[in-house]
Amino acid sequence: MAIPAALVVLPLGVLFFCSGLAVNLIQAVCYVLIRPISKNTYRRINRKVAELLWLELVWLIDWWAGLKIELYTDSETFKLMGREHALVMCNHRSDIDWLVGWVLAQRSGCLGSTLAVMKKSSKLLPVIGWSMWFSEYLFLERSWAKDESTLKSGLQRLRDFPLPFWLALFVEGTRFTQAKLLAAQEYASSTGLPVPKNVLIPRTKGFVTAVSHMRSFVPAIYDVTVAIPKASPQPTMLRLFKGQSSVVHVHLKRHLMKDLPETDEAVAQWCKDAFVAKDKLLDKHIAEGSFGERRQDTGRPVKSLLVVCSWAILLILGAWKVFQRSSIFSSWKGITFSAICLAAVTILMQVLIQFSKSEKSTPARIAPTGGGEASSRQPKQQ
DSSP states (O other): OOOOHHHHHHHHHHHHHHHHHHHHHHHHHHHHHTTTTOHHHHHHHHHHHHHHHHHHHHHIIIIIIOOEEEEEOOHHHHHHTTSSOEEEEEOOOSTTHHHHHHHHHHHHTOGGGEEEEEEGGGGGSTTHHHHHHHTTOEEEOSOHHHHHHHHHHHHHHGGGOSSOOEEEEOTTSSOOOHHHHHHHHHHHHHHTOOOOSSSOOOOOHHHHHHHHHHTTTOOEEEEEEEEOOTTSOOOOHHHHHTTOOOEEEEEEEEEEGGGSOSSHHHHHHHHHHHHHHHHHHHHHHHHHSSOOSOEEOOOOOSHHHHHHHHHHHHHHHHHHHHHHHOOTTSSHHHHHHHHHHHHHHHHHHHHHHHHHSOOOOOOOOOOOOSTTOTTTTSOOOO
């Protein structure tokens, strides 16, 4: 039975933000004291520390909502997951694609070193955005004139990363909605491109830059396709907090980086062709209800459950000590302060939920770009 969101958002929010601030504090201390001495040592420590926060969201999927993630890939790729650097190229189908990626990374043993290219405003999110910044996520403004140098320098910093990492790149530039699909179809029809039915047209500049800077030290591209079965409701953050389950199918195909073309134009075309193939794969999924390949058993590790239980015990014991040694509820000032803190947590949780939702499309516009970029007449995506 689904639980009203109001009954769980506040307690889960208190747990998440209190533990998250503790994680942020540890990250900040390590950044100031350890990183100047040894960047690799800092990265190894940060991986473990960040994982203590990300596991709470994995717990939300695995143990609270019971969302089921089915992974379709070959056995060789499954064995290599988490043991190598990889550039992850995924369609942006639902509001929680990033969480699905974190779950698969956790199963593969590289959750703490999983990175993503995010919009710049993400790093302002309390706790989660701050932790991403300490973890070296790449933040862009969605303006190529401003982002080109930022992306290149960020990719260059990953060259000496001491642990296997995944870098997620959503080359569609925004989440999939029907309004955005209609705009993409109109653009494709007017320019002679294959008309998509299940994906948006990729923006290839970021992908081309990533490939050109990473091909020397990243061996593989993980071509990930996310699909929601017809019989399953669309997963959202709000549904997760309500404890409502869904099913997500994930198809993963591994491409060797060395097999990609050499020129930027050819790499851009490779990306576009990959999305044409992805569109056909999603057609097959819609028709058959499955990707039709071998499904790998990813299990449901108890690590996230243990971490959340540990954080909850620490929070309860800490709160109990505070109540014993202070008279916070004996005055209106203390009660008011506590109420303000709880209201702030509720607002921050609502911000997180709203932030994860699919953005609204804006009207199509003509904005010429260089390099044959496919987005030159697509709607502005934010």
